[in-house]
Amino acid sequence: MGSCIGKEDPPASTSPCHNHATSTLGRESSLPSHPRIPSASAGLIQSSTLGSLSSGNVIDKNQNVSQSPMFVALFQYDARTDDDLSFKKDDILEILNDTQGEWWFARHKATGKSGYIPSNYVAREKSIESQSWYFGSIRRIDAEKRLLQNLNEHGAFLVRDSESKQHDFSLSVREHDSVKHYRIRQLDSGGYFIARRRPFITLHDLIAHYQREADGLCVNLGKPCVKLEAPQTNTFTHDDQYEVDRRSVRLIRQIGAGQFGEVWEGRWNNNLPVAVKKLKAGTADPTDFLAEAQIMKKLRHPKLLTLYAVCTKDEPILIVTELMQENLLTFLQRRGRQYQMPQLVEISAQVAAGMAYLEEMNFIHRDLAARNILINNGLSVKIADFGLARILMKENEYEARTGARFPIKWTAPEAANYNRFTTKSDVWSFGILLTEIVTFGRLPYPGMTNAEVLQQVDAGYRMPCPAGCPPALYDIMQQCWRSDPDKRPTFETLQWKLEDLFNLDSSEYKEASMNF
16 A cells, blocks of 8 residues: 555556547447547538528528438437427437537437537447447546446446557456456457457447357446436536526525525526525625636536536626535535545545646635535535635635634645645645545544644644544645645645555456456
């Protein structure tokens, strides 16, 4: 376990800030080649008979669209506006225009209706991406987490892009309560194999063979790994706006409260479930807040809470985000003891991944704590309230360092004493967050006042190793609490250290047994 702690440079394949954007052009499952069209593509689909379409265009149902690509729905989608097109999983859609990036204009093959759809809900028909077993460029550790969920059984499997070799794949298979990984290699002449003695023309053929017989694998392939949730869209609709009419936001029930306001469960346009942060009157200048919200809205990462829109034209200011189940602090205090240390460390690694993205974007959180991390049933977490502290906290609040409104116990000494907030001060806060996680939501520095914490930390005091905390994890905490900010690790380093903590042998890929 301890061998991973001393490393300072992360392995190239585990960088959280650089997705393994393996080109899939020309890759196919079975039948003819259908190039993959990424969800963020623009202008890839063009038909000389259609031209450019925009919201409000009426599509002639008798129009010849034979050249338009056919896509299959991977998830159900319920229209959010009159311009949207509803569809169910496995429905076939014609893509008429894709020049708006995340939102494409499509026609339903069965009903003839047309409208906007989220591009990450569909895949080109008969492509690899349309297969239920294909999970794209997820990491090995995420594949293991998904396969070990209770909905999956012995033999459940998925195929993902190789993290280390472009154009290759990895097969991840659940064997009882563990996961085995196999490399799927490509032949120079075309085709795929796990064992070189047994090549296949297509991935579909390979999967079908190992579903019929194990043939050297740990187990026959069973059902594909369950996909629990539809992907998140980064905007409400194709006509994205930062400022929305507050009449389109309906508050249903209050689910939380804090020093700056209340949090409500709500509905946007009486359709989309959302979370709504309702700020106290006078908390922020509307013009400054809208400008900052536009910056925050451009930050997009799977481990960051999606900011949909704001309402700033009247008081109170509303912040509309995606809806999660609960905050991490509440989760830890209520249910944390149901989980083992590897699962708690995996939660920590997810937070580090999101913070590594903010680090790469030179964006400082300023208030990283369990109360500002949200979590769903599948132990998937997202960082919330990034950047809000700078907007909402006034100078006099920074000066009131011993006051209850300032999170002294989470704040790095250079930030608390001199208002020097950097990514490295976020790293200090992350170390405090780790103590919250392993103590199931205990308040940091138990028994000490804010003033005592400031004094003791300046004098060199650091919290002792929490009960039950692995020494290697406590070593990571201590690295986060180094007095010199420049000597604290990066979030990228923290992510791979946490991922390696309980997965030292997971880099080993299995070879199919040579049974003749």
